[in-house]
Amino acid sequence: MLKLGVRCIMSLFSKRKKLIISGCSYTDNYAKQQKMKEFPIWGELLAEKLDMELINLSECGFGNKAIYHTLIEEILNKKDIGLVVAMWSEVQRISFFIDDKTLYRRNGDVYKKDWDCFHPERVVLDADWHDKFFIPPTKNTKKSGLKYDISVALRNKFLDDIKSGVKESLGYMYALQTICESNNIPHLQIQGCQPLMGKGEPLQGIQYKELCNLIIESPYTNKINKNFIGWPIDPRIGGYSIDSKLEDKHRFSPEDTHPNDMGHKYISEVLYDEYKKISS
């Protein structure tokens, strides 16, 4: 609590501009959440390079709706913003605003968990995978609860398809760009993890082709500006996500492909280089 108080007082008198970022596990302190050895994450490295005060709104598992809203609410509430960075997540994750008053401790801070996000297909498949640990499988505790019920309902009615996820996400990307521009706020956007859940071929190829066609046909495609690094986000149409730029040495392991310390350093360098381009 003392640490939080000191930080609050310091930020009141700080003359440094603010670096406001949001994203999923590629932006949050994933290592800390997984109880692995910690290291400086890209937000911290970038804030140090730019001599800005970091406000990191990201959370592991965040969907694009949560990323958009956390950023916008912070942008409209803060002055002296030096840079805003959105690192977008999987397009099919869904986000719910929860009016949860519970306070959590994280990174030494007290904060309120406002968003509950999940990927419906992953929730259902994860529950199915756990069947093997329950005898009989009907006793699988993973197959109960609001998250599972919503996921099953969405999947049964085909409401978690790629099309709706892409439409919604592109809308958030363009809206963030427009709000930052109208408020003269320097900003960068980038796709963090792969936009779709990993699948084997040929399904993966079919799904990504659909994603690309949706981007091409979208009214936003011509409107997204150079501040979006790697636009239009997929290599098939000349774009990229930061994940597609990560090499094996930038990841924890072949099983857990999240960026490691080298990965975060690399991401901070990419963003720093792009910031120099837009600020020159």
Add this chain to the structure above:
Amino acid sequence: MNIKRLVLKFRLFISSAFPQKEKKERGFIYEFDDERFKKLTPDEQGVQVQKNWNKYMKDK
């Protein structure tokens, strides 16, 4: 159709001629009722559990 859309459509068409990078799992993945799985160290069992989960998510 504007030029940008045309360029993107052309890129997508060309890309279909080239296979995209896919990280394929190498090596054997244990099922948990396999006797050999039970003989693995806890760390190695953890890796195998994650591999098994990843494969399930990809294949379904």
